[in-house]
Every structure is written in C-alpha cells, then in structure tokens.
Amino acid sequence: MKQRNNFLQQVSTTLIKNHDLVVAEELRSKNMLKNHALALSINDVGWRSFLEMRAYKVDLYNCQFVTVDLKNTTQICNDCGFVMGANNAKKLTLADRKWTCPNCGAHHIRNWNAANNILDKGITKLA
Numbered sequence: 001m002k003q004r005n006n007f008l009q010q011v012s013t014t015l016i017k018n019h020d021l022v023v024a025e026e027l028r029s030k031n032m033l034k035n036h037a038l039a040l041s042i043n044d045v046g047w048r049s050f051l052e053m054r055a056y057k058v059d060l061y062n063c064q065f066v067t068v069d070l071k072n073t074t075q076i077c078n079d080c081g082f083v084m085g086a087n088n089a090k091k092l093t094l095a096d097r098k099w100t101c102p103n104c105g106a107h108h109i110r111n112w113n114a115a116n117n118i119l120d121k122g123i124t125k126l127a
Helices: 002-017 039-044 047-061 110-126
Strands: 021-025 064-068 098-100 107-109
Touching: 002 047, 021 047, 021 110, 047 064, 064 110, 107 110
Parallel strands: 021 064
Antiparallel strands: 098 107
C-alpha cells in the first residue's frame, strides 16, 4: 500500500509539473469493477487516489487539470467525428485495438484515438 501510494505521488507530480494541461476521463471505476476479469486490477491501482492527487497538485504547479465525460471517447473517429455504432457500423468492443473508420477511411489505434478525443474534449471544456 505504501509503495503504491509513493508511486502514485511520483507519477501524479511528474504529470502536473511537466504539462500545462492534463485531461482525464471521468472514469466510473464502480462500473468497471462489475467486469470480473478486470475488477482486481482496477481496484488495485488506486484510480480514485490518482485523480485526487492530480487535482490538488494543479495549484501547486500552476497547471490546469480537467476531467471530461467518457462517453464515446473510444468510439468517435478523431478525424471526421463519425461514431461507431451509428449508421449500421458495428460498435467497437474491448478486443478491437485497431480500427478503420467506415466514414473517412482513417486507420486508428484505439487508445491513441481515444487520447486525442479526450484532449479535444478537455480543450473544448476550457474554451
């Protein structure tokens, strides 16, 4: 427990000190814990503690920290805005790590695309 807390303190400080803006999804770990395959890992990493550490450090290091709604961050094409699951396109599953947008043909790596969508939502929220 002490090691994990120390690690989270170091990582959260590094993130906040080295960036002007940090954006995170408003993850609902309670919902994620319903997935029994992931529950132990999610519970073990201290998700909520990590968010709280980042939130209070922004004032110390003159940084902005924003959380955004997680809705469709993995399902939206960051190039054209098409939402997977619409217009007869199949919705992506957790197993889909790479995908091609059926609307514009852009090839995406799921986490990279989601990160760009999260950043865009954070910038929009600040505007």
